[in-house]
Amino acid sequence: MPAGVLGELIVSALDNNGGASHQGPAQAAAEYELIRQVARRLGFDGHGMLLAGGTYASLQALQLAKAHAIPEWIARGPSAVTAQPRIYYADSVHFSVDRAAQVIGLGKASLVPMASVGRGELDSVALARQIEADLDAGHHPLAIVATAGTTGTGAIDRLQPLADLCERFELWFHIDACYGGAAALLEHLKPRFAGLERADSLCVDLHKWFFMPLTAGILLTRHEGLAEEHFGIEASYIPDIGFAEPYRRGIPTSRRGSALAAWFALRTMGWESVTEAIQRNIDLTRRLESLLKDRGFRIMPDGELSIACARWEPADLPPEALDHLQEEISQEVCRAGTAWFATTRHAGQTWLRFNMVNLTTQAHHMDLLAEAVATTARQLSS
Numbered sequence: 001m002p003a004g005v006l007g008e009l010i011v012s013a014l015d016n017n018g019g020a021s022h023q024g025p026a027q028a029a030a031e032y033e034l035i036r037q038v039a040r041r042l043g044f045d046g047h048g049m050l051l052a053g054g055t056y057a058s059l060q061a062l063q064l065a066k067a068h069a070i071p072e073w074i075a076r077g078p079s080a081v082t083a084q085p086r087i088y089y090a091d092s093v094h095f096s097v098d099r100a101a102q103v104i105g106l107g108k109a110s111l112v113p114m115a116s117v118g119r120g121e122l123d124s125v126a127l128a129r130q131i132e133a134d135l136d137a138g139h140h141p142l143a144i145v146a147t148a149g150t151t152g153t154g155a156i157d158r159l160q161p162l163a164d165l166c167e168r169f170e171l172w173f174h175i176d177a178c179y180g181g182a183a184a185l186l187e188h189l190k191p192r193f194a195g196l197e198r199a200d201s202l203c204v205d206l207h208k209w210f211f212m213p214l215t216a217g218i219l220l221t222r223h224e225g226l227a228e229e230h231f232g233i234e235a236s237y238i239p240d241i242g243f244a245e246p247y248r249r250g251i252p253t254s255r256r257g258s259a260l261a262a263w264f265a266l267r268t269m270g271w272e273s274v275t276e277a278i279q280r281n282i283d284l285t286r287r288l289e290s291l292l293k294d295r296g297f298r299i300m301p302d303g304e305l306s307i308a309c310a311r312w313e314p315a316d317l318p319p320e321a322l323d324h325l326q327e328e329i330s331q332e333v334c335r336a337g338t339a340w341f342a343t344t345r346h347a348g349q350t351w352l353r354f355n356m357v358n359l360t361t362q363a364h365h366m367d368l369l370a371e372a373v374a375t376t377a378r379q380l381s382s
């Protein structure tokens with residue numbers, strides 16, 4: 001959002017610390033209001049804080065999940081663990097979840113990536129069986145991490161059955177909606193996010209599909225009390241002015257006052273501009289799928305968000321050569337400077353991956369892109 005740039009200028013000029021309200025009162029008020037509005041629009045009854053991106057938000061969320069499941073950890077540390085903790089998610093999850101689990105000291109044996117189904121969703125039936133088997137083996141199931149908008153293919157997990165499992169087995173329910181959460185603002189997609197309100201914690205990145213300046217990740221939780229209990233400290237050298245202080249509810253102390261820039265952008269442009277832009281990105285993505293299909297590409301079905309995946313599959317090429325060809329197409333188009341896009345692995349195959357998260361992308365860019373990709377694909381396979 002262009003107004004965010006102006007907001008950034010103000011944030012830099014003020015150079016106030018966004019970590020404590022007495023040092024950055026405008027930032028603190030903007031953050032409080034921003035989080036309140038985002039939570040309300042997502043239909044989430046909780047509050048939270050701004051962090052330096054989704055990676056930090058998931059880190060903080062899993063630390064809370066651990067504190068919730070193993071309360072003695074705070075006093076005793078690792079010796080409080082009496083059984084192998086287990087965290088469940090689809091194999092399509094963003095790598096930041098693995099990283100977070102490692103940072104909070106859980107180790108690889110705690111991570112249970114489940115084979116995904118469809119476009120990359122968690123299979124709740126297989127997951128129920130896995131949790132039961134883990135309980136039989138004496139493990140300690142701790143949390144399910146769902147993704148509402150996977151990075152690779154834009155898959156949205158079915159949240160209700162996963163929330164049901166969390167209730168049944170008393171697990172923490174964390175939702176990574178860093179990329180896809182923005183689409184929950186669209187009326188016709190809201191039903192696909194049903195169950196989001198049942199999360200214990202939820203992360204969304206304003207700097208992704210809300211078009212705000214980097215870095216603005218949000219962590220929302222229904223357990224603000226736990227956050228204060230876990231991260232709360234008494235520091236006599238920091239004045240207590242009775243405001244909900246971010247430095248008492250999360251990992252960071254000093255922070256850039258990024259909320260002011262995001263709030264500035266929203267006040268100027270309005271939520272309607274944001275939702276229109278999200279819808280425009282989705283429409284452009286469907287248009288690209290159709291253009292590529294017309295040119296002979298196989299399209300990954302059931303796309304809902306702004307990620308299109310496609311494959312160029314000339315006959316008589318073995319699977320490894322086909323995978324390699326997708327890599328070559330992406331590299332060649334990028335090398336020519338026409339467009340930038342990556343590939344992704346899905347269900348054992350390499351796919352061309354196009355992700356629209358830009359305010360200025362237009363229909364003619366899709367036409368140009370489809371033509372460049374098709375021409376390159378034909379040249380490389382002739």
Ligand SMILES: Cc1ncc(COP(=O)(O)O)c(C=O)c1O
Nearest residue numbers: 053054055094096151178179205
């Ligand atoms: C689904 C998902 N989760 C988490 C992240 C990490 O977010 P960040 O880059 O803000 O740390 C990403 C980044 O692409 C993502 O797509």
